[in-house]
Amino acid sequence: xxxxxxxxxxxxxxxxxxxxxxxxxxxxxxxxxxxxxxxxxxxxxxxxxxxxxxxxxxxxxxxxxxxxxxxxxxxxxxxxxxxxxxxxxxxxxxxxxxxxxxxxxxxxxxxxxxxxxxxxxxxxxxxxxxxxxxxxxxxxxxxxxxxxxxxxxxxxxxxxxx
Amino acid sequence: xxxxxxxxxxxxxxxxxxxxxxxxxxxxxxxxxxxxxxxxxxxxxxxxxxxxxxxxxxxxxxxxxxxxxxxxxxxxxxxxxxxxxxxxxxxxxxxxxxxxxxxxxxxxxxxxxxxxxxxxxxxxxxxxxxxxxxxxxxxxxxxxxxxxxxxxxxxxxxxxxxxxxxxxxxxxxxxxxxxxxxxxxxxxxxxxxxxxxxxxxxxxxxxxxxxxxxxxxxxxxxxxxxxxxxxxxxxxxxxxxxxxxxxxxxxxxxxxxxxxxxxxxxxxxxxxxxxxxxxxxxxxxxxxxxxxxxxxxxxxxxxxxxxxxxxxxxxxxxxxxxxxxxxxxxxxxxxxxxxxxxxxxxxxxxxxxxxxxxxxxxxxxxxxxxxxxxxxxxxxxxxxxxxxxxxxxxxxxxxxxxxxxxxxxxxxxxxxxxxxxxxxxxxxxxxxxxxxxxxxxxxxxxxxxxxxxxxxxxxxxxxxxxxxxxxxxxxxxxxxxxxxxxxxxxxxxxxxxxxxxxxxxxxxxxxxxxxxxxxxxxxxxxxxxxxxxxxxxxxxxxxxxxxxxxxxxxxxxxxxxxxxxxxxxxxxxxxxxxxxxxxxxxxxxxxxxxxxxxxxxxxxxxxxxxxxxxxxxxxxxxxxxxxxxxxxxxxxxxxxxxxxxxxxxxxxxxxxxxxxxxxxxxxxxxxxxxxxxxxxxxxxxxxxxxxxxxxxxxxxxxxxxxxxxxxxxxxxxxxxxxxxxxxxxxxxxxxxxxxxxxxxxxxxxxxxxxxxxxxxxxxxxxxxxxxxxxxxxxxxxxxxxxxxxxxxxxxxxxxxxxxxxxxxxxxxxxxxxxxxxxxxxxx
Numbered sequence: 001x002x003x004x005x006x007x008x009x010x011x012x013x014x015x016x017x018x019x020x021x022x023x024x025x026x027x028x029x030x031x032x033x034x035x036x037x038x039x040x041x042x043x044x045x046x047x048x049x050x051x052x053x054x055x056x057x058x059x060x061x062x063x064x065x066x067x068x069x070x071x072x073x074x075x076x077x078x079x080x081x082x083x084x085x086x087x088x089x090x091x092x093x094x095x096x097x098x099x100x101x102x103x104x105x106x107x108x109x110x111x112x113x114x115x116x117x118x119x120x121x122x123x124x125x126x127x128x129x130x131x132x133x134x135x136x137x138x139x140x141x142x143x144x145x146x147x148x149x150x151x152x153x154x155x156x157x158x159x160x161x162x
Numbered sequence: 163x164x165x166x167x168x169x170x171x172x173x174x175x176x177x178x179x180x181x182x183x184x185x186x187x188x189x190x191x192x193x194x195x196x197x198x199x200x201x202x203x204x205x206x207x208x209x210x211x212x213x214x215x216x217x218x219x220x221x222x223x224x225x226x227x228x229x230x231x232x233x234x235x236x237x238x239x240x241x242x243x244x245x246x247x248x249x250x251x252x253x254x255x256x257x258x259x260x261x262x263x264x265x266x267x268x269x270x271x272x273x274x275x276x277x278x279x280x281x282x283x284x285x286x287x288x289x290x291x292x293x294x295x296x297x298x299x300x301x302x303x304x305x306x307x308x309x310x311x312x313x314x315x316x317x318x319x320x321x322x323x324x325x326x327x328x329x330x331x332x333x334x335x336x337x338x339x340x341x342x343x344x345x346x347x348x349x350x351x352x353x354x355x356x357x358x359x360x361x362x363x364x365x366x367x368x369x370x371x372x373x374x375x376x377x378x379x380x381x382x383x384x385x386x387x388x389x390x391x392x393x394x395x396x397x398x399x400x401x402x403x404x405x406x407x408x409x410x411x412x413x414x415x416x417x418x419x420x421x422x423x424x425x426x427x428x429x430x431x432x433x434x435x436x437x438x439x440x441x442x443x444x445x446x447x448x449x450x451x452x453x454x455x456x457x458x459x460x461x462x463x464x465x466x467x468x469x470x471x472x473x474x475x476x477x478x479x480x481x482x483x484x485x486x487x488x489x490x491x492x493x494x495x496x497x498x499x500x501x502x503x504x505x506x507x508x509x510x511x512x513x514x515x516x517x518x519x520x521x522x523x524x525x526x527x528x529x530x531x532x533x534x535x536x537x538x539x540x541x542x543x544x545x546x547x548x549x550x551x552x553x554x555x556x557x558x559x560x561x562x563x564x565x566x567x568x569x570x571x572x573x574x575x576x577x578x579x580x581x582x583x584x585x586x587x588x589x590x591x592x593x594x595x596x597x598x599x600x601x602x603x604x605x606x607x608x609x610x611x612x613x614x615x616x617x618x619x620x621x622x623x624x625x626x627x628x629x630x631x632x633x634x635x636x637x638x639x640x641x642x643x644x645x646x647x648x649x650x651x652x653x654x655x656x657x658x659x660x661x662x663x664x665x666x667x668x669x670x671x672x673x674x675x676x677x678x679x680x681x682x683x684x685x686x687x688x689x690x691x692x693x694x695x696x697x698x699x700x701x702x703x704x705x706x707x708x709x710x711x712x713x714x715x716x717x718x719x720x721x722x723x724x725x726x727x728x729x730x731x732x733x734x735x736x737x738x739x740x741x742x743x744x745x746x747x748x749x750x751x752x753x754x755x756x757x758x759x760x761x762x763x764x765x766x767x768x769x770x771x772x773x774x775x776x777x778x779x780x781x782x783x784x785x786x787x788x789x790x791x792x793x794x795x796x797x798x799x800x801x802x803x804x805x806x807x808x809x810x811x812x813x814x815x816x817x818x819x820x821x822x823x824x825x826x827x828x829x830x831x832x833x834x835x836x837x838x839x840x841x842x843x844x845x846x847x848x849x850x851x852x853x854x855x856x857x858x859x860x861x862x863x864x865x866x867x868x869x870x871x872x873x874x875x876x877x878x879x880x881x882x883x884x885x886x887x888x889x890x891x892x893x894x895x896x897x898x899x900x901x902x903x904x905x906x907x908x909x910x911x912x913x914x915x916x917x918x919x920x921x922x923x924x925x926x927x928x929x930x931x932x933x934x935x936x937x938x939x940x941x942x943x944x945x946x947x948x949x950x951x952x953x954x955x956x957x958x959x960x961x962x963x964x965x966x967x968x969x970x971x972x973x974x975x976x977x978x979x980x981x982x983x984x985x986x987x988x989x
Contacts, residue, residue: 043457085198085201138880
């Protein structure tokens with residue numbers, strides 16, 4: 001199979017690569033771009049661990065091909081903070097929103113997508129937003145607390161957005 | 163206490179740090195030390211490992227539950243560009259021997275099948291290729307010819323199998339792998355004296371932990387030295403070399419197992435010896451390092467971690483006034499096609515089989531049944547999740563038949579606070595507890611009486627609302643006699659008795675304290691708890707503690723996070739290391755301060771003169787001076803450079819099983835207690851259960867970190883909700899595993915979890931562990947199924963639905979309701 005050239009922005013940095021048309025976006029991110037923070041849990045689009053933000057939307061990177069992202073803006077967990085933990089990551093730390101951490105990158109992507117559009121979500125809206133992300137460790141409650149806390153942090157940091 | 167327990171003497175406590183109030187770091191919900199690197203994507207899981215020249219493996223899996231392999235044609239696969247090698251079970255057998263088995267007699271298993279497959283998903287061939295895509299393409303080109311044999315799926319029918327249906331005909335004439343009977347105390351007499359004998363047939367169906375990360379290995383064979391370097395996400399990396407060295411034909415010392423952060427285990431990653439052997443063998447055959455990461459289907463079908471799958475015929479002997487006398491049962495357990503650890507899950511359950519109740523004797527017949535399914539492995543509870551549910555079901559059944567209130571009956575039979583340490587008929591002890599206080603707190607949290615009244619009122623309005631309460635035990639700090647104590651006493655197999663946990667600690671001239679652990683992180687919080695305990699004991703600042711992990715060659719003595727042991731065990735190692743370090747700190751500081759060691763104390767990361775605030779030397783200063791200014795100290799051995807120590811802690815209190823198995827000894831004695839209360843509403847039209855309210859109160863002794871313990875309780879409860887309402891592996895009559903994926907094996911999402919979870923703790927310290935810490939990693943799953951089952955029965959009181967089997971998925975529950983609707987109509 002001939003490889004195809006793709007050029008995209010990942011975590012603010014332009015990346016160009018020749019990829020096989022069948023390469024999954026998740027494999028491309030992890031193994032070609034050497035960003036292992038995106039995790040592959042089921043490879044059939046259910047668990048949400050591989051969620052990344054593609055043009056601001058949380059998507060299953062195991063259900064997309066890398067070639068589909070030509071020209072896209074992608075944010076992975078490595079691109080959340082600027083050398084430090086961002087408010088959502090900080091809230092997950094403070095509220096014990098992770099145990100093994102394997103589902104966490106996908107949770108963060110879903111949380112960021114929610115909070116980008118809804119700065120003051122209700123608990124039910126938070127539940128709904130992460131209902132496509134499986135976590136086997138936490139029972140979700142502390143994740144919900146973390147996202148609620150992150151929303152408050154983001155509102156406090158940028159009152160105009162709220 | 164019954165006379166059969168006379169020989170089971172409780173040893174004196176070896177506790178050094180007594181439980182106390184007002185500690186500085188133990189008891190604080192500090193933020194986890196582990197989290198920043200994980201939250202920034204730098205956790206370092208198995209699939210993040212890359213080594214130079216690494217190739218990738220893909221497997222050909224059996225599509226049949228039971229079949230002979232007639233032939234395997236690998237020629238097309240070998241011709242595919244990018245393929246390095248294609249291997250069958252015979253090829254692998256040139257470099258590896260069969261898998262280890264703790265069962266006695268062992269059930270033979272190959273990492274890659276030879277001649278025959280015994281469940282769907284077994285590996286029959288492997289491809290090693292330049293990348294995983296090519297490896298999977300090549301795997302698709304391998305053609306296997308099969309001679310299909312009869313599949314054993316049903317637990318009772320499998321015991322009757324003959325001829326071609328026998329799964330291991332070379333080793334066993336039937337599919338019964340083990341059949342053992344025990345009487346712990348005068349069971350027959352107690353049943354003869356009983357006024358009532360309550361009987362139930364109870365079924366617990368198969369599921370598994372399904373951590374979000376599957377299992378994986380990166381292995382490299384060193385042809386010159388003859389050993390292997392292996393990265394694997396096992397819980398058990400310091401022990402595994404001794405288990406698998408024989409299979410890999412090397413000495414344990416020639417295996418370097420390097421730990422990685424594991425993406426969840428819940429027991430499922432304790433062993434993973436089969437894929438380590440498989441991947442290592444492939445690396446040796448292919449002559450390159452090989453990575454193999456299970457895909458999700460492989461993890462469902464072939465990961466040796468299926469959970470309990472049991473059928474109980476249970477009887478409880480009860481007196482007229484409701485006093486419990488004796489419990490006896492016959493249990494069949496569907497272990498699948500192999501038996502990696504014998505009936506260890508039943509050994510485990512004997513730690514707390516009588517629950518929180520005073521029951522004088524226990525009788526058991528356990529039959530390990532082989533079927534054409536993946537073999538069992540550990541899953542949060544390790545068998546005790548089932549016996550907890552069985553005893554609670556039996557108590558509810560007794561309440562119903564005697565016309566008693568279930569909670570009142572529980573209180574009547576509960577062990578009292580002044581009876582600890584309390585020895586149960588199997589010989590295990592409950593070290594401490596206050597079950598009444600736990601119950602009272604749980605009832606208070608959820609306002610139990612008000613909920614009972616409200617549910618009754620709602621039922622009169624036609625709604626199916628009910629309340630359930632369960633009082634359960636949570637044994638912790640496992641002892642390994644559980645693996646073999648139920649084997650034939652004349653041939654018990656490998657009679658392991660040690661569970662050491664070690665730590666190395668060094669105070670560096672920079673002032674940092676470098677600590678090396680010998681057990682991996684699997685989602686628990688090893689670095690956080692160690693930091694808190696060392697900060698407490700040595701007064702170091704938590705930010706000065708830096709944690710690393712040894713590999714199997716640089717470290718030793720780690721059994722890992724399993725059996726809710728790690729926190730209590732590592733606390734012991736931390737205390738031992740602290741005692742040794744303190745002695746050295748005081749000796750050096752005494753010389754530096756020109757005082758006697760007795761005049762000194764540890765305070766805020768320094769050694770100071772008692773009563774004199776300004777006379778002290780910081781740990782860093784002492785370490786610096788002792789390391790770089792040796793000539794400042796006397797020229798004797800005790801002033802040898804540096805502040806470093808290694809310490810190992812062994813089980814705080816355990817003993818051997820009785821030679822005749824009149825009892826099993828003390829093997830799981832650090833015992834917590836839990837009470838779960840839940841209110842549910844059932845939609846009778848669909849069988850869907852909504853959780854309206856939930857309270858959980860756990861007593862795990864002294865709490866090191868309330869928030870991380872809370873996370874364990876929550877997570878375990880979510881697993882328990884899944885086991886009760888949703889999760890079941892479904893095999894069809896041919897032994898096809900019909901739902902091995904996350905779309906059809908439904909685990910709870912945030913939407914299925916209760917909205918009003920109320921969490922409480924009682925702290926009854928252990929008299930045996932340091933600081934009185936007990937384990938708390940499994941309690942949620944040990945309590946939720948019982949409480950939910952009772953609540954659902956209560957909600958469906960008007961229908962008279964009885965729940966004797968879990969899970970009650972919506973279609974299952976709808977079926978039970980329909981049966982009752984038809985029966986009621988017929989009446």
